[in-house]
Amino acid sequence: MTSATATTPGFHRMLRTLFSIGFRPFFLAAGWLAAAWVLIWVTFLLRGSPSLGSLHPILWHGHEMVFGLAAAVIAGFLLTAVQNWTGLTSTTPASLGVLFATWVLARLGFLFPDAIPLWLTSIADLAFFPLLAGMMARVLWRARNRNNYLLVPLLLAFAVLNLAIHLDLHGVRPGIGIPALHLTVYLVTLLLVFMGGRVIPFFTERRLPDLGVRRWPVLDWATLLVTLAILPGYLWLGRDPALAPLLLAAAALNLIRLLAWRPWGTLTVPLLWILHVSYFWIPVGFLLQGIHLLGAPVSWSIGIHALMVGAMGGLILGMMARVSLGHTGRPLEAPAVITVAFLLIVLAAAARVAMAVFPVAGWLLLLTGLLWSAAFALFALYSTPVLLAPRKT
Structure with a gap:
């Protein structure tokens, strides 16, 4: 039997495993894409390469x-x-x-x-x-x-x-593309608020039943509806100061909701604190955008990146790690390399938002990209053999 013939069944088994359930191929690809694409973007910003053709950067x-x-x-x-x-x-x-x-x-x-x-x-x-x-x-x-x-x-x-x-x-x-892109950011954030409200307190209660997590349906609905209202609000008003009260209300409600989940009690459990810390960037992002519209010397982009780097990046990393571990039969304990990845994504968000204070510090932009890419590269390196292997029994 030739080497190629011998390896074919193993390769087919790996493919069957990879495409057996949705999280495997998409989390594998997402980890590597997140690491590589931001490096490409940073390279473009610093050197103007690689070419993006006729595409708007x-x-x-x-x-x-x-x-x-x-x-x-x-x-x-x-x-x-x-x-x-x-x-x-x-x-x-x-x-x-x-x-x-x-x-x-x-x-x-x-x-x-x-x-x-x-x-x-x-x-x-x-x-x-x-x-x-x-x-x-x-x-x-x-x-x-x-x-x-x-x-x-x-x-x-x-x-x-x-x-x-x-x-x-x-x-x-x-x-039309940039306004549509901003609306998409709000739609992603709405999904984070919706799904985060389901899974974050649930996971926290299961792991730390004595923490005293609180959930109030009225608060949950109010938070979701006000966050949802930002989409038609932005569609109708654009970056108008009249949108600021809605953004500030969404910031306040999301923060109160998070505090009710008692995030300070999760600091010893990386798979939990990454979800809480990442959710915190949602009220921060809305707050930054709200005060921008009211005339504060904070760029609109800072708020966008608080939502995308901090909230989306952190919650994506935390959920991919948790799902990959749990659904492949591994203990729900973050390995050291994954905990380091969590720390790096939090630092990436902090570095990007720090540009609100130091807007001309280009090194912060470079640092953000490197921290983000390192975080997702660590996840990808750890998870690739996990996602390609059959579930542990």
């Missing part, structure tokens, strides 16, 4: 962070979670492979815009969220899982905003 960066990184994690998380909610299988290896392939093709198109036609990139990229929504809708409908029906229109809202960005990239509606 800010649109390229923002789009890939939400429709590349966040989209992969959303898909991996929801396709895995819906199986727990319904008891039904959400994908087959073939359907998961098709969804993953559309995501990969779109990422390659944005990475090599001079080599891959933009129309082909757009077809793949715009297909992703409708395909994911269809998969989720099929399982939720079969199980009559009405509590999660709203996830389907939420996923389709991502598709609509992505279409707006592509219309700008193709020159059909110039200028």
Whole structure:
């Protein structure tokens, strides 16, 4: 038997394992993409290379962070979670492979815009969220899982905003891309508020039952609705001071909600404190944007990056680590390398927000990118063999 023949069954087993459930391929790809794409962005900022072709640099960066990184994690998380909610299988290896392939093709198109036609990139990229929504809708409908029906229109809202960005990239509606990107940031944040409100107190209560976590349904609904209201508010008002009260109200409600979960009691459990610390960046981001609109010398971008680097980056890293450990049969204890990754992502967020005080300190921007990339590289290096191996029994 030749070496190639001997290794083929092992390779096929690895592929079957990889595409057996949603979190495996998407978390694996998300970890490496998060590490590499930000390094590419920092290189572009410092040297003007690599070439982004005719793509708007800010649109390229923002789009890939939400429709590349966040989209992969959303898909991996929801396709895995819906199986727990319904008891039904959400994908087959073939359907998961098709969804993953559309995501990969779109990422390659944005990475090599001079080599891959933009129309082909757009077809793949715009297909992703409708395909994911269809998969989720099929399982939720079969199980009559009405509590999660709203996830389907939420996923389709991502598709609509992505279409707006592509219309700008193709020159059909110039200028629409940046507002659509900001709306997408708020939509991602809404999803973090919605899912965070479910899982963070739940995980905390299970691990630390004596902590005294508090949950008030009225507060949860008020927080969710006010955060949701930011989307039509921004769509109608744009960056107008009239939007500030809504942003400040969302900041206050999210902070009160977080304090009710008693985050200070989780500091000895890395898989918990990363979720609490990351959620904290949501009220910080809304606060920074609110005071910007009221005339404070804080850039709008600082608030955006508090939400994206701090809240999205930290919660993505924390949830990917937890799901990868738990669903592969490993103890829910963060290995040392993952704990270091958590510390690095928190420092990355702090460095980026520190530019509110030192706006011309370009080294802080470089430091943010390096810390972010190092955090996700550590996760990717640890999780790659975990995600490719069968579940431990």
